[in-house]
Amino acid sequence: SYELTQPPSVSVSPGQTATITCSGDKLGHKYACWYQQKPGQSPVLVIYKDSERPSGIPERFSGSNSGNTATLTISGTQATDEAHYYCQTWDSSLVVFGGGTKLTVL
Amino acid sequence: QVQLVESGGGVVQPGRSLRLSCAASGFTFSTYGMHWVRQAPGKGLEWVAVIWYDGDNKYYGDSVKGRFIISRDNSKNMMYLQMNSLTAEDTAVYFCARDYDIFNGYYWLDYWGQGTRVTVSS
Numbered sequence: 673s674y675e676l677t678q679p680p681s682v683s684v685s686p687g688q689t690a691t692i693t694c695s696g697d698k699l700g701h702k703y704a705c706w707y708q709q710k711p712g713q714s715p716v717l718v719i720y721k722d723s724e725r726p727s728g729i730p731e732r733f734s735g736s737n738s739g740n741t742a743t744l745t746i747s748g749t750q751a752t753d754e755a756h757y758y759c760q761t762w763d764s765s766l767v768v769f770g771g772g773t774k775l776t777v778l
Numbered sequence: 779q780v781q782l783v784e785s786g787g788g789v790v791q792p793g794r795s796l797r798l799s800c801a802a803s804g805f806t807f808s809t810y811g812m813h814w815v816r817q818a819p820g821k822g823l824e825w826v827a828v829i830w831y832d833g834d835n836k837y838y839g840d841s842v843k844g845r846f847i848i849s850r851d852n853s854k855n856m857m858y859l860q861m862n863s864l865t866a867e868d869t870a871v872y873f874c875a876r877d878y879d880i881f882n883g884y885y886w887l888d889y890w891g892q893g894t895r896v897t898v899s900s
Contacts (some may be wrong), residue, residue, distance in 0.1 A: 703884065705886040717888050720888070765883075767813065
């Protein structure tokens with residue numbers, strides 16, 4: 673079955689750029705999306721179709737996908753961006769989530 | 779506005795069954811695919827199942843295939859998850875979520891409910 677791999681944790685200073693990666697075999701040939709989940713809350717879609725932002729998602733969130741890696745970039749990271757982030761794709765109609773990355777803003 | 783409300787969670791003994799429900803409102807339910815996703819305590823997201831807008835296509839994650847059944851009633855704007863032969867490993871918060879664009883074969887989840895908690899314990 674298809675697998676996505678994320679780093680367990682990423683740290684960033686306020687105002688700096690956070691980069692979260694998601695790796696999978698030929699992931700660039702698929703579409704990737706990203707969810708943000710804060711403690712006790714439901715996930716929120718922040719990036720879909722590799723790099724599209726849903727309405728209401730700040731412009732500081734961006735995404736890319738090439739080769740074997742999809743990347744979520746948060747520019748000018750704010751304290752409110754501290755959360756878990758999950759990448760997701762699908763393979764033969766089966767949805768696959770990455771293991772999640774805890775983003776710490778310190 | 780789009781609203782998804784799960785219900786039916788609770789404490790159930792191993793080997794027993796439970797049915798979850800998801801009530802949808804604020805959009806044309808019959809034109810959207812729908813998913814169940816679960817999250818075990820302190821763990822990440824795990825996809826459970828998807829059902830297409832017309833109910834004709836259903837797909838399941840490996841860990842639930844053969845035990846869980848996803849269904850929907852478009853006349854009632856409801857989706858269901860029948861969970862059979864439950865084990866402790868099924869303990870999780872279960873979310874229902876709407877698919878953004880299943881017509882084009884895209885699987886990303888643009889709206890999520892608040893979740894319902896299922897605990898499998900004797």
